[in-house]
Amino acid sequence: MKQRDDAPEIEPFKGPAGGWGSVRSLAEILPRERVGPTAVAQLARQNKPEGFACVSCAWAKPAKPLPFEFCEEGGKATAWELTSLRTTPEFFREHTLTDLRGWTDYELEQNGRLTHPLRYDAATDKYVGCSWDEAFDSIAAELKAIEPKAAVFYASGRASLETSYMWALMARMYGNQNLPDSSNMCHESTSVGLKAAIGEPVGTCRLEDFEHTDAIFFFGQNVGSNAPRMLHPLRDARKRGCEIVVFNPLRERGLERFTDPQNPREMLMRDETRIATQYHQVRAGGDIAAMTGMCKFLVEWDDAAKASGGEAVLDWPFLDQHCHGVDTFLDAMRAASWDDIVAESGLDKWAIEQAARVYARAKAVMGIYGMGLTQHVKGVDNVRMIVNLLLLRGNIGKPGAGPSPVRGHSNVQGQRTVGITEKTELAPVEKLKEIYGFDPPTEKGLDTIETCRGIIDGSVRAFLGLGGNFIRAVADTGPIEAAWHKLRLSVQIATKLNRNHLFTGEVTYLLPCLGRIERDEQASGPQSVTIEDSTSCIHGSIGRVDPASEHLMSEPAIVGAIAERLLPPNPAAPWSEWVGDYSKVRDAIEATYPEKFKDFNARMWTPGGFWKGNKAAERVWQTETGKAEFHVPETLSATGFDDADGRFRLMTLRSNDQFNTTVYGYHDRFRGIKGTRDVLLMNQEDIRANGLKEGQRVALSTDVEDGIERRLDGLLVTPYDIPRGCLGAYYPEANVLIPLEHHADESHVLAAKSVPVRIVA
Template identity: 75%
Template structure:
């Protein structure tokens, strides 16, 4: 195994742009480290192309008119990670106990390579041992059938295809529950709740072509350079034609500052850069409501003055009158808002907010792009609603170049919800499912991620089946969750590589290796195709052609079908085995359940750019109870959910550009100048001085949640960084240990990882 050493950390400012030669060097380093075969280079050429495979990393849309190399640095890393020739065979587990492996780093566990055989945990030796697929499925069925369905959780990762997701959700409902937490619960559930309440749809309203029609973009809490780098091409094009890009983000992220296009020979040869943000405002973590309230206050007051003077209005009153509800209450709250409180909470000067408001007032079509910097707060839903408030003021929903653009993470996390992966009955056509499959579907709300964590800790959850992911590492309350996990009667983990969740077995535990999306999936009818949905509601086919990592791997649909056959009584209306034989039959079933979204599903698979599932809000049809788009008066100016206090900081957990969610590709966060370590605490230089600390000092963070529980993360290196006073940055998932399970967004239950109350300890 090739290791990256972390015993000599280097921290120094990075001076280059996003993209450019830095991206090229990063790829040149990771490809040989993963020992990829020549086949991997062939697959990179096919990545995100109409007849190729869809990236296993982020969900940024795939263009109909693609680049020669339609992948970014992060996407190429994900492909190399999946197509590595390194292997974790049964021989590895003969040499290592799980207790020993818990001392390994996340990177080293996954870097050891692809899993090759189904495995069972043997408590007597504290090791995994190889078993047959039949033995594994039989034991899983024997463990699940006697359990109360309410005590079983079926978790799924956002990488899972539409086909496997549909089967998985159906299996859970036939089993008798809707305990279907997924990646969305951890990131964009605040979007799903907030947008649905405000405009009647739970997803964004823009498409890739809207970048060609906007004249201003407002960015909130999204690090494009690390989390959706292919968007930089669209942003670069916007800047070339004079689009204003106004960014609100606590940290100065390089991808939002400047970019060199690696696919432009002239830019690479001349080191030319494109400035991305025309304004960059370092709002305090949790201060976005206040910042947006300040912008709205300027707009409303300018509009009041214009109307009084008989001049053209600033707001779109015709749109507001015809299409919205609640404007009078919202505008009254805006007028009454105190400037002192606004500026204190957002941490920005008044003239910066005024400059942003002037750009917004001038623009004819505005896109609002945001990420987890808005959704992962206690008031995350209100953050999303404030974005909508701003858009509604000037009619910026339902016209070209305008609308809300939430940037999803995992490549199919949005699509899973479309085909039934949800704990909420109202989001699923249960009557259609009942008629289609001849059963009585559960109506009781299932467990989401936070509720699943509660259930694991208090013992009410008895079994956990994970279709991908690294749940135990991704969720809050790490110590309590790791302590409670071994009390589960059953833990089933379907995965491609070893991760930390797999090192905490239940009483019965199986680790089931599956095919990756890039690998060829051959069933009885021949090679199969799967589908995913991107952030803009476009659905794409994905055809894997790479040689599977092991002859013993099964596809996700095959694994789901095998478990379903073991835990469910025979049902003449559900032929699981036939579905696995030909995935087109699964798509036919999806079309029957969701005919409006998936009409002619199999015929439209390879539409360049994907086929769009539609969005009523883009037609200005509002599927809200009032049949209008609804303004919301926020409950306060802070999204943190806690008060400031002396010595209390707002911790933001961050991802480096050498990771994707819990997957760590390496120890080089190039854009932040950190190499060889992830034990870093980013601090404002004035806060370092006031706390009596010095650069390079090793400190700990302690939770300051006022709940009487001790949570601590040791060994962090104090590092000066451009971050607002009173705010800290440290890496996810290592600092999840500091986050209480009850520190989550109201309504949506998203863990509030972007403003965690902590104190610094020596």
């Protein structure tokens, strides 16, 4: 089962993204997961109309799909879900949870799909089989016995719109909106930043914008590992002359070179498409400085043009009609110091000027970004700064232009759309009151950071997890693991065993559910579900594969069964009817959100999805001033801490062989690392300056004085092309180093892309 090697192989990878390496990587996982021919055939249905939506990333699904509309990562996710390996009650008779805590993340999930509902038995420290009725009755009884505000209803990003709507409604009818989700860990900085700046919490771009853009600016996003299907529209854009400018601390292969695995000529001739026309290795946390430098150039060029009677560089008709705070922002850019910009960004002035010149001559610019922007203390300022840059030349609300955050999990954006939020202003409170005849809570609920605080101090008494691996994904893993036993009730709805399941409350249930690719039969027949992609398009998804076990229940069925036992009868919320026919849940969603989900059932199979709409894309700004808002950042650094001798900026990274906390194997192909995840990526000059050697084992300790010792041992010093003063280590292992209070201002996203650490040799 183990893939680790006592002698890991570390050798620079010279090939492109995609190509034969991608084909080989996918070919390796299929036999490892023991996926049969019938399951393999499902890959042809992935991300297709009338097919199933990928269970990994949230990238857009085109109306005219490629013959194989899945990437290497998506294929691995499908194989992972359709594995023939099983984790049965017999497995738990052989292993205590204490023993299993010594297993790696890979080993736990590689044991296979969960097959039966399970209850934790403290006397034996083992999970034992139980009936579904026993589990549901006990969960409802425990929830009724505590104060509702002491319960948390967490949701990972893969649950469908139908399940998510039911989950959020159940929580509010129960009496709270403690509805944190995985967005709190990744793109909540987007939700806060974009909402404040343009009145919408999501990006404005759609897939067709790639056909009209002149320039694409990337910030902190690794497309090759995190959303590889985007490489196809990037390749097409590049071939027609679109310039692609990248700001990223690491040189990621997917943004450098790509060979299309679906192009026979490219595969046979080993042709490559150069993706980035400029690649700027900004320091971790230095993006505000880099964007400030670009804006400073643009403003100064416009000032010079105005003085000489030349053509304006800034889009003044757009600025005058649509923007607020323009003069204050322009003055701040004029006053910004080049010495400070260069020092913080790690880029020289000439490099920033070259990027600004591309931006200045482009008629339509897209700003694509990922967690390299959002997961900083000043993550919201990062997001607002990219909006500032786009606004200067009217690059929002026209074809080929706008902000385009790349979301992670497949429906994380959609969950927020249908009510999974702790914020009253984002919940349809009046509609819920009108439709269901109850008074929804209006007190702000707990987000992820506040949930973790409550678990540690004991004020959170119940945690219900709709998927995910919460303990592994959050900051301060050690203290959270140590405090989990304080919970009275812990419930996890999951497809596979993960580390969170090994930490228990006084009463603990592990409830196995159907996967999205499996056939879901209910009273009215086979059911389909829906998801929302990163571009705000809604897609239908239907599974065809036989379930992994006859004892599994669907996520909507599990939520409906708990709700029926927990809540008083309400004719307006017929949980059993909803479970019997998911189209009725979609009717309820449409009634609650009539503008976004008009004719929901009729449109759910629209090729390419149906767009839920975006006012900012129409240049309608739902802000306090009714205009797009410029924002002056407080500082050029997004890190939230000062530099100091011996202090490094640690970035947590994802391997090419993982998706979020799920590890598919031990081969990070693009970084040339095989057989281990215990690596520390360092600049060669930093290795020499600190008296270290390649291959030496070191530890990292968090450079924060808060009374908690945080340390990660056994890391292999690995030379890498990374800016000086910056380090890279894998997530989620490195989460033990992130203090809970090291999070983004306003959004509370864990600041995992710039953690202050020291090396302990």
